[in-house]
Amino acid sequence: MVGTILAFIAGLALAGVTFWISGGGLLGLGASAVVAVLGYVGVSYLTAPERKIGQLLASAIPNGQQAADTLDRARSCVDDMQRLIARTLDPQVRKEADDIVVATGSLIRFVEANPSSYDTLRHFINVYGGQSLKLLRGYVDVEHAGAPDQTERAKAETIEALQVLEKTAAGELSHAVESKRLALSADSDAIVRLASMDGYTADRETADGYAAGGNTAGGHKAGGYVAGGYASGGNDDHGKEQA
Structure with a gap:
């Protein structure tokens, strides 16, 4: 509502200035009408509230x-x-x-x-x-x-x-x-x-345990990961000793 009022006032003001600059007459009246419409549309656009989707601005998505x-x-x-x-x-x-x-x-x-x-x-x-x-x-x-x-x-x-x-x-x-x-x-x-290119691969037993909805802690203990050729369980040093 406030934006509409501001746009209306801006349109009238621009129309008045245009009419005065053009020296009046039919030409000035026509130019004023055009400027008034353009001013109203422009100010309405500038004062329109930013639309949101949730907490994000629509223009940012x-x-x-x-x-x-x-x-x-x-x-x-x-x-x-x-x-x-x-x-x-x-x-x-x-x-x-x-x-x-x-x-x-x-x-x-x-x-x-x-x-x-x-x-x-x-x-x-x-x-x-x-x-x-x-x-x-x-x-x-x-x-x-x-x-x-x-x-x-x-x-x-x-x-x-x-x-x-x-x-x-x-x-x-x-x-x-x-x-x-x-x-x-x-x-x-x-x-x-990407991890496999660096020598890291998920242990199959651990992955299967997650997929089956098994106990997370148990999955870590039973499997772990294979990194750089070392099998790792719950403790890295222990894994190296086993290797």
Whole structure:
């Protein structure tokens, strides 16, 4: 609001200066109008608050503006859905719709923490967001029409579709997390390769122990690492003596 007022004042001030410099007349009036618009737009842009994703500035994140736009659209979609849920009378339909809101909220929170995954959320909102709202809006219209036989049929069809949508939202979250895990695996492999070039390799028994969810301390004692040809257990000197 403050930014809008400042932009308006700046536009008027620039228009007045332009009109005075140009000597008035129709030419001065036209130039003043153009300058006023440009001044308003420019000051509005400069005074606009910086958008954030979580605690980070959107401008400081790769594709941050696109991610912020996607999050805004997703939140707006959830808000619209909650308004429709509030108008829904049947408790079972409300529950299924609430499940979609929860699943979508989980996806939104993941993207807030991992903005690079915004494309998954954008796909879900683009493909299913509008359809979800259309479905609920149609059901609410039928429910409030006062035709019990049609309402029952609409209820069954709506619940089936809502259950599929909830699974879809959960699946999209799983895909987003999977992409994160694959990136982690790539980083892990890179570290292992670099370490092996320096003569350090993870002991197979220890790695298998971690993969199996075994005791961490036990894994260290049983395995350790192999470095420069020396097998190391819990104590480096002891490992050298054994070697």
